[in-house]
Amino acid sequence: MGKRQFKSVALLCCLLIGLSACSRKWVVLGGAAAAVGVGTYAYIKGDLKRNYEAPIDKAWEATVKAVEELEMTVESKQHDAFSGIIKGKMADGKSFVINLKRLGETSTEIGIRIGTFGDRQKSEAIHDKILSKL
Numbered sequence: 001m002g003k004r005q006f007k008s009v010a011l012l013c014c015l016l017i018g019l020s021a022c023s024r025k026w027v028v029l030g031g032a033a034a035a036v037g038v039g040t041y042a043y044i045k046g047d048l049k050r051n052y053e054a055p056i057d058k059a060w061e062a063t064v065k066a067v068e069e070l071e072m073t074v075e076s077k078q079h080d081a082f083s084g085i086i087k088g089k090m091a092d093g094k095s096f097v098i099n100l101k102r103l104g105e106t107s108t109e110i111g112i113r114i115g116t117f118g119d120r121q122k123s124e125a126i127h128d129k130i131l132s133k134l
Contacts, residue, residue, distance in 0.1 A: 046115075048111065054107075056108045059110060063100065066129035067098070067126075073090075094114055097113045098110065112126050
């Protein structure tokens with residue numbers, strides 16, 4: 001099976017899993033495969049999470065730079081070797097929270113929530129900016 005076929009099959013599996021779990025209000029969105037974990041988005045109850053192949057310190061630096069470049073107002077930020085959180089306001093007044101979680105030596109999960117219920121489009125744009133900084 002070629003790489004492209006594997007990705008197609010993996011994506012189909014992710015979509016089927018997501019559809020079977022709609023009652024839990026989560027849908028797995030694109031990228032490689034959930035089994036692979038890298039590049040996979042999960043939109044769960046307003047949080048858009050993505051795993052990055054980067055140690056938490058590099059992911060933190062990339063996230064801080066992305067927030068600065070997007071001119072988002074930071075009200076608080078803190079991190080350590082295992083996690084990090086940035087809270088603030090968007091230009092439209094909506095709050096945002098970005099959570100980082102160390103998954104391993106070279107893997108970090110970043111979750112983004114905009115407002116009370118989430119905004120997938122804005123969250124994806126922030127993830128894209130973070131990825132460009134890694």
